[in-house]
Each structure stands twice: as structure tokens, then as C-alpha cells.
Amino acid sequence: MRLTTLLATAAAVATVSAGVAAAGTLDDVKARGSLSCGVTTGLAGFAAPNDQGRWEGLDVDMCRAVAVAIFNDPDAVTFTPTTGKDRFTVLQSGEIDMLARNTTWTFSRDVNLGFEFLGVNYYDGQGFMVRKDLGVNSAKELDGAAVCIQTGTTTELNLADFFRANNMSFEPVVVETGDQARQAYEAGRCDVYTTDASGLAAQRAGMSDPSAHKILPEIISKEPLGPLVRHGDHQWGDVVRWTLNAMITAEELGVTSANVEEQSANPSSPEVARLLGSEGDLGEQLGLSTDWAKNVIARIGNYSESFERNIGVNTPIGLERGLNALWRDGGILYTPPFR
Amino acid sequence: MATETLATPRRSSLWTDQKFRSIFFQALTIGILGFAIAFIAHNTATNLENRGIASGFGFLSNTAGYELENTLIPYNSTDTHFRAFLVGLTGTLFVAFFGCIVATVFGFILGVLRLSHNFLINRVAYVYVEIVRNVPLLLQIFVWWAILLALPVVRESFYLGSGMYFYNGGLKAPSPIFGDLFWMTPVALFVAIGAAIGIGRWAKKRQDATGETFPAFWTGLGLIFALPVMTFFATGAPLEWEVPTLGRFRFSGGLAITDMFLALLIALAAYTAAFIAEIVRAGILAVNKGQTEAAYALGLKPNWTLRLVVIPQALRVIVPPLTSQYLNLTKNSSLGAFIGYPELVATIGGITLNQTGQAVECILITMAVYLTISLSISAFMNWYNRSIALVER
Numbered sequence: 001m002r003l004t005t006l007l008a009t010a011a012a013v014a015t016v017s018a019g020v021a022a023a024g025t026l027d028d029v030k031a032r033g034s035l036s037c038g039v040t041t042g043l044a045g046f047a048a049p050n051d052q053g054r055w056e057g058l059d060v061d062m063c064r065a066v067a068v069a070i071f072n073d074p075d076a077v078t079f080t081p082t083t084g085k086d087r088f089t090v091l092q093s094g095e096i097d098m099l100a101r102n103t104t105w106t107f108s109r110d111v112n113l114g115f116e117f118l119g120v121n122y123y124d125g126q127g128f129m130v131r132k133d134l135g136v137n138s139a140k141e142l143d144g145a146a147v148c149i150q151t152g153t154t155t156e157l158n159l160a161d162f163f164r165a166n167n168m169s170f171e172p173v174v175v176e177t178g179d180q181a182r183q184a185y186e187a188g189r190c191d192v193y194t195t196d197a198s199g200l201a202a203q204r205a206g207m208s209d210p211s212a213h214k215i216l217p218e219i220i221s222k223e224p225l226g227p228l229v230r231h232g233d234h235q236w237g238d239v240v241r242w243t244l245n246a247m248i249t250a251e252e253l254g255v256t257s258a259n260v261e262e263q264s265a266n267p268s269s270p271e272v273a274r275l276l277g278s279e280g281d282l283g284e285q286l287g288l289s290t291d292w293a294k295n296v297i298a299r300i301g302n303y304s305e306s307f308e309r310n311i312g313v314n315t316p317i318g319l320e321r322g323l324n325a326l327w328r329d330g331g332i333l334y335t336p337p338f339r
Numbered sequence: 340m341a342t343e344t345l346a347t348p349r350r351s352s353l354w355t356d357q358k359f360r361s362i363f364f365q366a367l368t369i370g371i372l373g374f375a376i377a378f379i380a381h382n383t384a385t386n387l388e389n390r391g392i393a394s395g396f397g398f399l400s401n402t403a404g405y406e407l408e409n410t411l412i413p414y415n416s417t418d419t420h421f422r423a424f425l426v427g428l429t430g431t432l433f434v435a436f437f438g439c440i441v442a443t444v445f446g447f448i449l450g451v452l453r454l455s456h457n458f459l460i461n462r463v464a465y466v467y468v469e470i471v472r473n474v475p476l477l478l479q480i481f482v483w484w485a486i487l488l489a490l491p492v493v494r495e496s497f498y499l500g501s502g503m504y505f506y507n508g509g510l511k512a513p514s515p516i517f518g519d520l521f522w523m524t525p526v527a528l529f530v531a532i533g534a535a536i537g538i539g540r541w542a543k544k545r546q547d548a549t550g551e552t553f554p555a556f557w558t559g560l561g562l563i564f565a566l567p568v569m570t571f572f573a574t575g576a577p578l579e580w581e582v583p584t585l586g587r588f589r590f591s592g593g594l595a596i597t598d599m600f601l602a603l604l605i606a607l608a609a610y611t612a613a614f615i616a617e618i619v620r621a622g623i624l625a626v627n628k629g630q631t632e633a634a635y636a637l638g639l640k641p642n643w644t645l646r647l648v649v650i651p652q653a654l655r656v657i658v659p660p661l662t663s664q665y666l667n668l669t670k671n672s673s674l675g676a677f678i679g680y681p682e683l684v685a686t687i688g689g690i691t692l693n694q695t696g697q698a699v700e701c702i703l704i705t706m707a708v709y710l711t712i713s714l715s716i717s718a719f720m721n722w723y724n725r726s727i728a729l730v731e732r
Contacts (some may be wrong), residue, residue: 085689089698092392113696114392134588145588146493146508151679151690156405160416163406171508171589172406173599174679174690188492189507189598191588232389 010176025097025229025236026070026287034076037063038090038099041081041177044202045311045319046102046122055079059100061122061306062227062244066335068299069243069292083177084153088113091230098240102196102228104154109228118241121303123323123332125219127197129204132214134191139218143168148181148190150174155195158221161228178203196223198311200317205316239286245335246293247269250302252326252335257301264294275338282338293338303333383699398695399424405690407681410598420691427686428708434603434682435669435712441608442668443661446615453620464616472613477674479610484602484678493589502582506589509597511583511590518577527570528563535559599680603672611668615661622657625647654727662720666713673709683708 009034029035039047039059047057055077064074080096091099102124103109105117130136139162147170149156156174163170173190175181182203185193193200197219204210227244229237250256253272255263260276267273274280276297277290284290300306307324311317325331353359387394387478389520398420411429414422452464471479488507491497502513535558542555549649571578583593626649634644676685683705 056533085693088693088696092698108696112393142588144586144591151685151693153693156690157694160404160406164416170406172408174407174681174685176679180678184488187488187507189488 001056010070026235026239029070029097033071034078035063035067035070035098036078036080036096037066038080038082038087038096038101040064040101041083043102043178043199044083044205045315045317046198046202047100056310058122058306058310059227061101061300061310062100063098065243065247065296065300066240068296069239069246069288072289072292072295072299074299084150086114091115091228094230097236098227098229102199102225103228104196105224105226106154114231115228116231116237117226117228118237119244121244122198122225124196124198124223124225126194126221126223127200127219128216129185129193129200129213130191130216132212136216139216139220140166142167142170142192144170144193146171146173146190146257147192147194148170148173148175148185149162149194150178150181151176153195154223159194162220182207196225197318201317201319202311205318211315235287239288240285243293243296246275246296246338247300247303247306248326248333248335248339250293250297251304252328255297255302255306260294260297264291271338342405348385370535387699391697394496394697394700398691398697401695403691404694407686409600410681419640420687420695423691424683424687424704426681427683427688430675430680430682430686431669431672431708434450434607434672434675434680438604438607438611438668439665441515441604441616442611442664446612446664447619448460449612449616450619450623453616454623457498468613468616471609476606476610476671477677480602480606483606484598487598487602490598493585496585502580502581502593507598508589509595509599509601512594513580513582514592514594514598516579516581518575518579520574521577523574524567524571528567529565530609531566535562538562597680598676599675602678603675603680607668607671611664614664614667618657618660618664619653620652625656626652637659651727655724655729658720658724658727662717662724665716665720669712669716670709675726 038053040178042048043057045057047055049060050056055068060079061079067076068074070076080090082090082096082099082101087099087101087103088109090096102119102122105120108118109115118295128139128142130142136142142163143166147159149159149172151174156172157170159170169311170192171190173181173184175184178195178199181193181195184190186207193203193307197215202217204213204215207213227240229240249271250260253269254274255275256270263272264276264278267276267278270279272278274282277283277292281290283292286292290297301309307321308314311319313320321329321331323331324333327334361648384394398421402416403418403420403423404416405423407414407423407426410426411433411553412422412426414426449464449468452460453468455461455464456686487509490505490507493506493508496504496511499505504511535555538553538559539555552722581592583590583595630648630652631644634648636643639647672682673684673688675682676689679685688705692698
């Protein structure tokens with residue numbers, strides 16, 4: 001009798017746990033009242049707590065934008081710091097709803113790991129940083145050098161490929177976190193520090209003497225970084241995808257946090273009207289409120305505002321827009337229309 | 340009616356039967372356990388499938404694509420994940436083997452020092468043991484690595500003589516290049532060891548029979564040393580050294596002992612030695628003072644007393660807990676992943692896991708390997724323990 005009850009309970013539990021995986025993440029998030037978002041353990045400009053302990057950065061803005069789209073509250077987010085190594089497990093296990101952690105969109109991650117990438121919020125590429133006094137001007141001169149790498153990234157594969165393709169050898173120093181890699185590089189244990197070029201700029205800004213290091217011109221890989229969610233929940237995927245698209249489209253249409261109220265009342269074009277919810281029901285189609293995108297622009301800003309605030313030329317990171325400019329400005333940011 | 344009731348003995352419930360109850364509850368326990376395991380396995384498999392995560396061990400034969408430095412077996416980025424796993428396995432075994440040896444030697448010395456009558460020596464050993472065994476090992480590994488990283492950079496290496504350099508990347512030494520006839524030297528060594536054992540047996544037999552002693556130890560030692568050396572020079576010294584040379588960035592050629600290996604080895608040995616010291620101290624104190632006095636009374640010299648009476652009895656107390664320390668050291672070597680030492684958790688449980696995303700499979704392999712290594716060490720130590728155990732007649 002007791003055993004039968006146990007069996008029945010266990011069967012019920014099994015059904016429930018299998019059910020959780022398939023249930024709507026959007027409903028779960030709404031029921032919980034906050035979004036759970038995976039970010040880095042700390043990379044200046046992308047995701048790092050400021051001196052008041054508030055998370056800031058380009059990836060953090062992505063999380064906050066989704067929270068605003070759902071709750072109209074940029075603080076309805078729980079940030080979960082993840083390492084390069086555990087980020088995928090944390091997302092797979094359902095501990096977080098989305099991951100915005102400088103994660104490169106690759107075939108195997110998209111297909112084999114059971115994830116869905118929803119766009120690109122930063123087009124990056126892997127670069128090299130060396131000490132200026134080594135007198136190195138090109139990555140092709142690095143034969144025999146010791147290279148500091150953080151484990152669990154696409155970086156170590158690109159690095160091996162690049163050196164092999166150029167018939168060069170190197171001595172890898174593979175450590176667990178980006179900070180440790182920087183520590184080993186600063187101690188002179190390695191001659192070269194390699195990671196995504198944006199990360200190099202961020203790490204250099206934190207070194208004792210940033211001017212003693214230089215970033216080599218070679219970019220050896222394509223690193224489209226973007227937010228991702230678990231595969232299979234298309235409604236949730238759409239929410240995150242179109243939140244990102246809304247921020248980029250807002251820049252394209254000239255809608256900023258400063259003029260969004262005015263644009264909403266007096267749309268300058270039909271697409272602005274559809275984006276901001278003055279016309280049509282795009283928000284409802286996503287399962288959100290009509291003015292979701294208007295809230296995102298009002299509270300977070302458009303893509304350009306987020307970029308310039310976190311990693312732009314006027315910040316210590318000092319990155320140019322480059323590839324990340326709009327298509328009409330010489331970059332490759334291009335979103336499908338809001339229609 | 341009444342008589343019938345009396346004639347039938349009262350049916351005792353099965354529950355009051357102790358034998359039945361014990362079997363029932365054991366069966367129930369096994370059943371629940373089996374069910375729980377099956378449930379976890381099924382749930383994992385179902386959820387992996389629901390989330391579209393591929394599973395299986397096929398990824399082991401795919402190209403690994405990443406580089407590892409200073410591997411004990413040849414490896415490069417075009418080899419498979421399985422090969423990377425073997426690199427990790429040899430790395431773990433290598434550091435665990437030397438760690439156990441260094442920890443044992445250092446631990447025994449410390450343990451004896453703890454018993455010293457000299458106040459200063461005694462206290463220094465005591466303070467060392469208390470500090471080292473009460474600080475988390477991971478921190479100690481980081482500290483040792485930080486100390487090594489603070490050494491001069493490669494272009495300002497310390498030159499230790501004979502082609503050896505010491506810098507913040509570890510130790511660089513000349514590597515041997517063996518000539519054609521070099522194989523005869525190790526053969527000579529084995530022959531000498533065999534002969535030394537033979538002489539020892541013969542000497543013991545003769546001493547048992549006639550009482551005459553023979554300096555078998557010194558003869559054997561002389562033989563083991565002299566025969567290979569003579570062979571080496573007789574074959575024309577077929578050995579050359581490749582000295583490491585400093586290139587534009589790093590040394591090329593020669594043997595390397597990396598800073599990660601050194602930091603891990605020192606930390607593991609220093610940490611485990613503190614525990615072994617206490618075990619050794621307890622073992623020696625466990626031998627009754629009367630044993631020593633009895634040995635003296637029989638006229639045994641002090642060092643014979645130690646060798647023939649005290650140590651054999653102390654070992655019986657020391658060996659079982661020593662086994663646990665070896666197991667701990669081996670498992671603790673997994674912390675080497677944090678400073679980039681290529682061992683199991685860094686390769687199959689780290690980079691491979693990450694690049695392939697096969698978390699369940701990689702962790703299963705890693706756990707199975709640690710279990711196998713630990714059980715092997717246990718089996719060996721149990722055998723050794725039996726061989727020194729008290730044989731009762």
C-alpha cells in the first residue's frame with residue numbers, strides 16, 4: 001500500500017518535472033515577478049557591479065530591457081554571475097531564464113547544446129594583447145610565445161587553429177577565470193593575453209599601467225555575442241529577440257529615451273507608431289503590454305545609448321562602434337522591420 | 340465451536356516473525372534505492388531529450404581542437420578528446436605519485452620532529468602542522484602559485500648551472516638524447532639489482548646456517564652503482580644533453596617542470612605531510628615504552644631497536660590512516676584545474692566538457708576514473724597492510 005503511494009507520488013513528480021521544461025518561461029517569469037538572468041562574474045562595460053553594487057553594462061542592459069518589457073521595472077532582475085565553464089549548465093538546468101554573457105553564437109551551441117541564440121548585441125572578434133616592450137607588431141610574430149587563456153571559451157579553439165594554420169607553436173597557460181589570466185599575464189608568466197577584442201580593452205583598462213600594453217591588429221575570429229535561451233520555448237525566445245530588435249530599431253528610427261514620450265504621442269512614422277504601441281497590437285502578440293517597447297526605450301534607452309553609456313569612446317573601455325554601427329552607418333547592425 | 344478455536348493454534352501475524360521482518364525491510368530498502376536510482380537516471384535522460392541535448396560517448400573520438408602544455412604523452416590540438424582525457428589521466432597520476440612520495444618523506448620527518456625533546460624543533464614542527472592543516476588547500480595552491488609567479492620573468496631567469504634555469508614559468512633543464520647503445524645501461528642496472536637481491540638472500544641463508552655475517556647491503560649498493568656506470572662508459576658514454584635555449588619569447592628544447600606542477604606538488608605535499616606527521620607521531624607513541632626497554636634488555640643497539648622493534652609495530656598503526664591520506668591527496672589533485680595544470684578535471688571535466696557540452700558524460704567518466712584510482716590505491720595499501728600485520732601463531 002505504502003509502496004503504491006510512493007510509486008504514484010514519484011510518477012506524479014516525474015510528470016511535473018518533465019512538464020516544467022516545456023512550460024512557458026514567460027508565464028513562469030511573470031508568476032515569479034522577476035527575471036533571472038545569467039551574466040559574467042565581472043567584465044567592465046559588459047556586466048559588472050558598480051561601486052554601489054548595482055549591476056551595469058551592455059549585457060546587463062539586455063537583461064534589464066527584457067525585465068522592463070515584461071514588468072516595466074528595470075530592477076525586476078536577479079543577476080546570476082556565471083563563469084565561462086558553468087554558464088551553459090546553469091541555463092540548461094533552468095536556474096536562469098536567459099543568458100546574456102558575451103557568449104559567442106556557434107553552430108554546436110545552437111544545435112547540440114539545446115539553446116537558441118536570439119540575435120547579436122555585440123559583434124566581436126578574438127584579438128591579442130602584448131607588452132609594448134616586446135616589440136611585437138603582428139600576431140604572426142608570436143611563434144613560441146606563452147599565451148594566457150581563460151578556459152571554457154571558444155578562444156582556446158580559435159587560438160589553436162590560428163597557430164596551427166600559421167605553422168607556429170605556443171605555450172598555453174589555461175586558467176579558470178579572466179582575472180586569473182590577467183594576473184598571470186601581468187606577472188609576465190605569459191607574453192600574450194588573448195580573448196575577445198572588447199574583453200581585451202576592458203581588461204587593459206583595469207591594469208596598473210594600461211599604456212604599457214598594446215592590442216595587436218589581427219582579429220582571428222568572428223565572435224557574434226548575443227543573448228540565448230533554452231531551445232523549444234518559442235514564445236520566450238521571441239520576447240528576448242524582439243526586445244533586442246526594438247532597441248536597435250529605435251536607434252535606426254531616431255527614438256531615444258529623451259524623445260520617446262513625444263514620439264509616442266506624435267509618431268514621426270507608421271513604424272515608430274507600431275514600435276511604440278501607438279498603433280497595432282505587436283505587444284499583445286508577444287504576450288506583453290502594448291507599450292512594452294516604449295518602456296524599454298524610456299527606461300534603458302536605444303542600442304546607441306546603451307553602447308555609449310557602457311563601452312563607448314567616452315568610457316574607460318573606449319570602444320568604437322565599428323562593426324556594431326547601424327548598417328546605414330557602415331556597420332552590420334540590421335533588424336527585421338516591426339510590422 | 341469453542342473446542343475448534345482451541346485446537347487451531349493462534350495464527351501469529353507475519354509481522355511478529357523477526358526473520359520475515361528483517362527480510363522484508365531489507366528488500367524494501369533495496370527496492371526504494373533501486374527505484375530512486377532508476378528514477379534519477381530516467382528523469383535525467385528524459386529532460387536531456389526534452390531540451391534537445393545530444394547524449395552518448397561518441398564525442399570522445401572527435402577532434403579536441405585545444406592545446407595543452409607539457410603533456411606526459413604526445414598531444415596536439417588535432418588529437419581526439421579521448422587522447423586529451425589520457426593526457427589528464429597521466430597528469431593526475433604523475434602529480435599524485437610524486438605528491439604521495441614527497442608527502443610521506445616530509446610527513447615522517449615532521450612526525451619524528453614533533454616528538455623531539457628539543458623545545459625549538461618540537462614547537463616549530465607543531466606550529467607548521469597546525470597552520471598548514473587548518474588552511475584550505477585551494478588557498479595554499481593559489482599562494483604557492485602566486486609565489487612562483489613573483490619569480491623573475493623568463494628573460495631574467497636564475498641560471499642554476501649545468502644548463503638549468505629557474506623562472507616564473509618553472510624549471511628548465513637539459514633533456515637527455517640517448518645514443519644507440521644506451522639501452523645496455525638500464526639493462527646493467529636491472530642485472531645489478533637482481534644480483535644484489537640474490538646476494539642478500541644468500542647472506543641471510545648463510546647467517547641463519549652458520550652465524551657468519553656478510554656486508555650484503557654495502558656489496559649490493561656498490562654493485563647497483565658500479566655496474567651501470569661501468570657499462571655506460573664501456574659502451575662509449577652514449578648520452579648527450581639538449582640544453583634549453585632562450586628564443587625571442589620562451590625557452591625552446593630541454594625538459595620543463597612547470598610552475599603549475601610545482602605549485603600543485605608543493606601545496607599537496609605540504610598539506611598532506613601535516614596530516615601524515617600526526618599519524619606518524621600517533622603511531623610511534625602507540626608502541627609501548629616497555630617494548631623499547633625489553634629490546635635494550637636483550638642487548639639490541641638503539642638503531643636496531645628502532646628498526647626491528649619500534650617501527651614494525653608503529654607501521655601497523657600508521658598504514659591504515661596513511662591510506663586515507665594518499666586517497667585524499669589523489670582526489671585533491673583535482674584542484675590543479677584552477678591553476679591550469681593539465682589533469683583530469685582540467686581536461687575531460689573542464690575544457691572537453693565545455694567544448695562539447697556533454698556534462699553528464701564527462702562528469703561520469705571523471706568520477707569513474709577517480710573511483711578506479713582510489714580503489715587501486717586502497718587495494719595496494721590493504722595488501723601492504725596485510726604484509727606487515729601481526730601474524731599470530
